Amino acid sequence: MKVFGITGYSGSGKTTLIERVLPQLAARGLKVAVIKHTHHDFDIDRPGKDSWRAREAGAAAVLLASDHRTAVLTEHRDTPPLLDDLLAQLPPCDLVLVEGYKREPIPKLEVHRAETAKPWLFPDDPDILAVASDVGPPTDFPRIDLDAISQLTDFIIDHALSRPTA
Incomplete structure (x- = not known):
């Protein structure tokens, strides 16, 4: 099973991004599960x-x-529970999108919105491969626009499915 993280601060749009890419992943024939961490x-x-x-x-x-x-x-x-324990409980699928679990060593996409005024996570997390944002990061770090759902879906597929199975 392949695992890919969607990370960011509360209010950044993680759930919305997942909700928008799920139909495209399904349309491409992928069976996808989601693990959502909540601090609540x-x-x-x-x-x-x-x-x-x-x-x-x-x-x-x-x-x-x-x-x-x-x-x-x-x-x-x-x-x-540990993320590995939760993954073991899932039925067979092609891809697991993990929302939250900022500190897990899995490939991730950071979701960032300017209006939250939160700091960027990618400078301190080597597992973040790119950001999905409505603004450019302060460096030349890879960025995909939050509304470019096909491009975000391609990015997730390219970076999740090309890696070894968890």
Whole structure:
């Protein structure tokens, strides 16, 4: 499975970029999965539901299944999951887009918007291969316009699928 990161600060447009390239990747015949890291304390379970009750009673994991999708709710009470552990849980696919996980040593595209007024990440991360931005970086670092979705898709394919499998 090939892995490619989409990184940047909150509000930079990482999710929007992924949402825009996914149809193009699918149109090119690729089966793509997405891992999204969140710093927010989130829960898709609801108090009182059977799955919630099982987790509260001590289940390490609860698998929810319908005729159309499945979800595994895994408790990480002691340590957060590692990216490699999450990748191992995915079904077979051609490419995994990883949103977040800034510090992981995987090839990445930095998403940057001038309006966020955040610093660039690429100078301190050798795994960032280019930036997708509405402004040019302060150096001659490779840049692709945020609205050039076909070019961004090509870049992801060229740099993700040409690398060894994770």
